[in-house]
Amino acid sequence: MQSDVKVRLMAFTPSPDGIVAAAAGLCYSASSVEDLIDRFKGEKEQKEQRESFIKKLRASGHLSPFEHVSFTFAVEGISRACSHQLVRHRIASYSQQSQRYVSMKEPGYVVPASVKNDERALSLFEEAIQKAHEAYKALAELGVPLEDARYVLPNAWETKIVVTMNARELHHFFSLRLCRRAQWEIRNLARLMLSEVRQVAPGIFDVAGPSCVTKGKCEETKPCGKPYSSMEDLLCWE
Amino acid sequence: MQSDVKVRLMAFTPSPDGIVAAAAGLCYSASSVEDLIDRFKGEKEQKEQRESFIKKLRASGHLSPFEHVSFTFAVEGISRACSHQLVRHRIASYSQQSQRYVSMKEPGYVVPASVKNDERALSLFEEAIQKAHEAYKALAELGVPLEDARYVLPNAWETKIVVTMNARELHHFFSLRLCRRAQWEIRNLARLMLSEVRQVAPGIFDVAGPSCVTKGKCEETKPCGKPYSSMEDLLCWE
Amino acid sequence: MQSDVKVRLMAFTPSPDGIVAAAAGLCYSASSVEDLIDRFKGEKEQKEQRESFIKKLRASGHLSPFEHVSFTFAVEGISRACSHQLVRHRIASYSQQSQRYVSMKEPGYVVPASVKNDERALSLFEEAIQKAHEAYKALAELGVPLEDARYVLPNAWETKIVVTMNARELHHFFSLRLCRRAQWEIRNLARLMLSEVRQVAPGIFDVAGPSCVTKGKCEETKPCGKPYSSMEDLLCWE
Amino acid sequence: MQSDVKVRLMAFTPSPDGIVAAAAGLCYSASSVEDLIDRFKGEKEQKEQRESFIKKLRASGHLSPFEHVSFTFAVEGISRACSHQLVRHRIASYSQQSQRYVSMKEPGYVVPASVKNDERALSLFEEAIQKAHEAYKALAELGVPLEDARYVLPNAWETKIVVTMNARELHHFFSLRLCRRAQWEIRNLARLMLSEVRQVAPGIFDVAGPSCVTKGKCEETKPCGKPYSSMEDLLCWE
Numbered sequence: 001m002q003s004d005v006k007v008r009l010m011a012f013t014p015s016p017d018g019i020v021a022a023a024a025g026l027c028y029s030a031s032s033v034e035d036l037i038d039r040f041k042g043e044k045e046q047k048e049q050r051e052s053f054i055k056k057l058r059a060s061g062h063l064s065p066f067e068h069v070s071f072t073f074a075v076e077g078i079s080r081a082c083s084h085q086l087v088r089h090r091i092a093s094y095s096q097q098s099q100r101y102v103s104m105k106e107p108g109y110v111v112p113a114s115v116k117n118d119e120r121a122l123s124l125f126e127e128a129i130q131k132a133h134e135a136y137k138a139l140a141e142l143g144v145p146l147e148d149a150r151y152v153l154p155n156a157w158e159t160k161i162v163v164t165m166n167a168r169e170l171h172h173f174f175s176l177r178l179c180r181r182a183q184w185e186i187r188n189l190a191r192l193m194l195s196e197v198r199q200v201a202p203g204i205f206d207v208a209g210p211s212c213v214t215k216g217k218c219e220e221t222k223p224c225g226k227p228y229s230s231m232e233d234l235l236c237w238e
Numbered sequence: 239m240q241s242d243v244k245v246r247l248m249a250f251t252p253s254p255d256g257i258v259a260a261a262a263g264l265c266y267s268a269s270s271v272e273d274l275i276d277r278f279k280g281e282k283e284q285k286e287q288r289e290s291f292i293k294k295l296r297a298s299g300h301l302s303p304f305e306h307v308s309f310t311f312a313v314e315g316i317s318r319a320c321s322h323q324l325v326r327h328r329i330a331s332y333s334q335q336s337q338r339y340v341s342m343k344e345p346g347y348v349v350p351a352s353v354k355n356d357e358r359a360l361s362l363f364e365e366a367i368q369k370a371h372e373a374y375k376a377l378a379e380l381g382v383p384l385e386d387a388r389y390v391l392p393n394a395w396e397t398k399i400v401v402t403m404n405a406r407e408l409h410h411f412f413s414l415r416l417c418r419r420a421q422w423e424i425r426n427l428a429r430l431m432l433s434e435v436r437q438v439a440p441g442i443f444d445v446a447g448p449s450c451v452t453k454g455k456c457e458e459t460k461p462c463g464k465p466y467s468s469m470e471d472l473l474c475w476e
Numbered sequence: 477m478q479s480d481v482k483v484r485l486m487a488f489t490p491s492p493d494g495i496v497a498a499a500a501g502l503c504y505s506a507s508s509v510e511d512l513i514d515r516f517k518g519e520k521e522q523k524e525q526r527e528s529f530i531k532k533l534r535a536s537g538h539l540s541p542f543e544h545v546s547f548t549f550a551v552e553g554i555s556r557a558c559s560h561q562l563v564r565h566r567i568a569s570y571s572q573q574s575q576r577y578v579s580m581k582e583p584g585y586v587v588p589a590s591v592k593n594d595e596r597a598l599s600l601f602e603e604a605i606q607k608a609h610e611a612y613k614a615l616a617e618l619g620v621p622l623e624d625a626r627y628v629l630p631n632a633w634e635t636k637i638v639v640t641m642n643a644r645e646l647h648h649f650f651s652l653r654l655c656r657r658a659q660w661e662i663r664n665l666a667r668l669m670l671s672e673v674r675q676v677a678p679g680i681f682d683v684a685g686p687s688c689v690t691k692g693k694c695e696e697t698k699p700c701g702k703p704y705s706s707m708e709d710l711l712c713w714e
Numbered sequence: 715m716q717s718d719v720k721v722r723l724m725a726f727t728p729s730p731d732g733i734v735a736a737a738a739g740l741c742y743s744a745s746s747v748e749d750l751i752d753r754f755k756g757e758k759e760q761k762e763q764r765e766s767f768i769k770k771l772r773a774s775g776h777l778s779p780f781e782h783v784s785f786t787f788a789v790e791g792i793s794r795a796c797s798h799q800l801v802r803h804r805i806a807s808y809s810q811q812s813q814r815y816v817s818m819k820e821p822g823y824v825v826p827a828s829v830k831n832d833e834r835a836l837s838l839f840e841e842a843i844q845k846a847h848e849a850y851k852a853l854a855e856l857g858v859p860l861e862d863a864r865y866v867l868p869n870a871w872e873t874k875i876v877v878t879m880n881a882r883e884l885h886h887f888f889s890l891r892l893c894r895r896a897q898w899e900i901r902n903l904a905r906l907m908l909s910e911v912r913q914v915a916p917g918i919f920d921v922a923g924p925s926c927v928t929k930g931k932c933e934e935t936k937p938c939g940k941p942y943s944s945m946e947d948l949l950c951w952e
Contacts, residue, residue: 319865
């Protein structure tokens with residue numbers, strides 16, 4: 001069965017914008033933390049003040065306060081190719097479904113658009129996946145341990161993973177993985193993650209992504225030639 | 239003015255026990271994350287099941303799921319001697335009041351019990367602090383920048399800091415800093431932090447601290463000779 | 477073609493035992509660093525003194541000095557299943573051959589012993605690999621980008637990776653990945669890495685591995701029942 | 715006694731430029747690691763090719779290969795104010811002389827230029843330091859433990875520390891701490907560290923420092939107004 005990526009924001013530090021603002025305020029102020037929390041974490045009338053303060057922090061590169069809030073995502077329906085890229089981000093925490101211990105009874109796999117859009121390619125692809133799954137099951141029946149039988153399963157195979165990143169690392173992740181030079185699957189994952197966090201931390205994630213969006217111009221040495229013009233442009237998956 | 243340490247749990251990942259259990263469950267199960275959250279994050283009747291599962295995780299050394307939840311503390315009234323020890327823990331995030339930018343108008347300082355309990359020592363100590371503060375103010379008046387004038391301020395000088403650690407790192411922190419071989423000030427800080435997190439994450443922090451408490455026997459090469467007998471013993475500051 | 481793992485120690489901090497000893501010595505001594513280096517980094521007659529000091533550090537859990545020396549390995553002929561496990565170690569640095577950019581013209585794959593030892597399994601396995609590779613090539617010919625065509629390549633597919641870890645993280649890595657509960661492929665990789673570093677840092681890696689070897693008794697909650705009796709036992713691959 | 719900072723490059727990964735180039739090459743090439751090492755690590759005639767390749771890596775933001783090489787510095791004669799800033803860099807390893815265990819018999823302290831250059835300030839400063847040291851000794855004589863007596867010692871007090879950073883983190887460190895907005899003491903430390911590593915890794919550290927030098931224009935939101943014009947300008951301490 002073809003898998004579709006599903007991202008759910010499982011948990012996050014409450015009042016993320018307020019916490020970042022209060023922590024940053026502490027660095028430059030003689031106030032007590034109590035006062036700073038009152039100043040920043042509060043009611044809606046403070047929203048504007050808070051978001052403008054956060055904007056300044058981001059612009060000035062004073063990024064450490066963004067580490068105080070973190071976001072936990074339940075991710076399903078991504079390929080092992082994608083999860084291998086994902087876990088290369090080291091300032092993050094992961095709990096991934098194990099192919100060593102969990103039997104892959106039903107085929108679940110991710111199909112790239114470049115394959116989906118070409119009938120012959122799709123038919124080749126699905127046949128290859130099916131063959132691989134049959135070999136997996138046959139090996140298991142011969143007594144090969146699951147952890148070894150899975151060696152024939154393809155990169156496309158679906159995995160589930162719980163991911164936690166703090167807001168600073170998320171910004172870094174978005175800057176790399178929302179760039180058109182990243183592979184489509186992790187870009188799509190990043191886009192869904194960003195959509196989630198923007199709803200609960202509008203100040204922190206007001207602007208996020210590659211340099212075309214955050215700095216108004218591409219800083220890549222090999223530009224893709226199709227810079228995003230705005231956050232809306234970035235978030236509307238082509 | 240003598241400072242007293244004040245610790246406030248400013249923010250934390252909601253339902254920490256449930257999140258850890260759900261993330262850990264994912265590794266070994268074919269279930270969807272949705273189902274795992276339902277299973278672990280829910281109502282009180284699940285409390286026992288959840289806490290027993292977390293206990294097993296801790297015992298088995300499967301610690302990565304504990305990283306998905308983090309805790310942010312507002313700490314005031316600790317010395318710069320203590321904060322220098324604290325920030326050596328690198329898997330953590332800090333926002334500290336700056337001595338470069340914030341003027342230290344009023345003296346605020348931490349007095350060790352070994353000094354407090356000896357009248358002559360206390361008088362020597364307070365005089366030294368006062369002299370240092372006077373020199374600081376005099377240097378500032380001569381036009382020396384605050385960031386340089388502070389070079390005469392003592393280690394005892396009070397600081398404020400916002401600290402975030404995830405539950406895995408907190409366990410590590412507690413194992414080192416609640417041991418009697420740690421200095422009294424950071425031990426006291428750790429004790430207050432532990433008291434806070436036990437209230438909101440009883441499963442995760444049911445047992446925490448040095449090996450005398452967590453393993454029932456001291457694993458130090460130079461034991462202090464006064465092992466804690468229980469969590470109660472550990473948390474009741476002598 | 478079946479791949480065999482190849483590990484080469486590409487680079488390392490020179491005089492690792494001496495550097496660790498000198499750095500550790502600094503913590504507890506009024507000596508200059510110069511003197512400590514002279515004391516520990518020098519000639520063979522100091523070897524015994526140095527190694528005995530390092531042994532004490534390890535036993536006492538004073539592990540941070542072990543971070544000052546690092547080791548860089550060129551690893552070839554491991555599967556992507558193995559590299560996915562490897563890169564989960566986050567206190568490390570990796571440069572991995574990209575399946576997005578490098579064309580996988582020739583089949584290179586890792587065969588588990590459980591498969592190798594069973595004629596029927598091996599034949600099933602090799603056929604599956606071959607089919608996957610054919611599908612990969614056919615997709616590429618249809619114009620599917622390499623980064624997408626690779627979705628049909630199996631977990632068994634060979635990869636190359638450069639890995640750097642410091643000695644503290646290596647000890648942690650060895651404690652987990654040399655345990656019989658780890659999968660055979662990463663265990664074998666870890667064993668080869670340990671063999672390499674023992675030659676250049678005999679003090680630091682005198683004893684390393686799972687608790688059966690380092691503590692003389694198994695600390696796993698689900699012991700394998702076949703504890704290693706010695707370093708020799710551990711290093712002689714069965 | 716007034717202390718002067720002393721930095722010694724105690725150890726580093728040999729052939730740093732070659733290792734970074736070979737590791738980076740692996741990502742995009744079908745070559746064996748052996749071949750890549752031969753290509754990049756070798757003789758002087760390869761120097762130019764190697765350095766140009768590294769330059770491209772740096773420019774393109776492909777920074778992870780720079781993590782494979784690390785540098786260990788023995789630092790003496792910095793203040794505890796400076797070391798408190800230094801250890802905030804978390805992707806690094808530290809072994810610091812302990813004020814808890816080492817008796818501070820002789821006064822050793824750092825004097826800011828802003829104090830040195832003003833006779834009255836200097837006299838005030840030195841008197842304050844002396845008073846603090848006397849109080850320290852008097853407290854120790856009264857039986858106050860060293861770890862508590864040190865609470866009266868000033869931020870200016872000298873410390874010794876062994877620091878290890880990899881080349882990627884060093885670049886980050888230099889970008890922040892060589893900026894004129896950083897405090898003079900850590901700027902001076904960073905400058906000395908950079909001078910050391912440029913000698914052994916000319917390709918990697920050809921250009922390093924704040925954005926005025928590395929990007930040709932200041933990216934600070936509050937520019938200092940005195941951008942460095944070149945690496946020479948940066949390295950010649952005013």
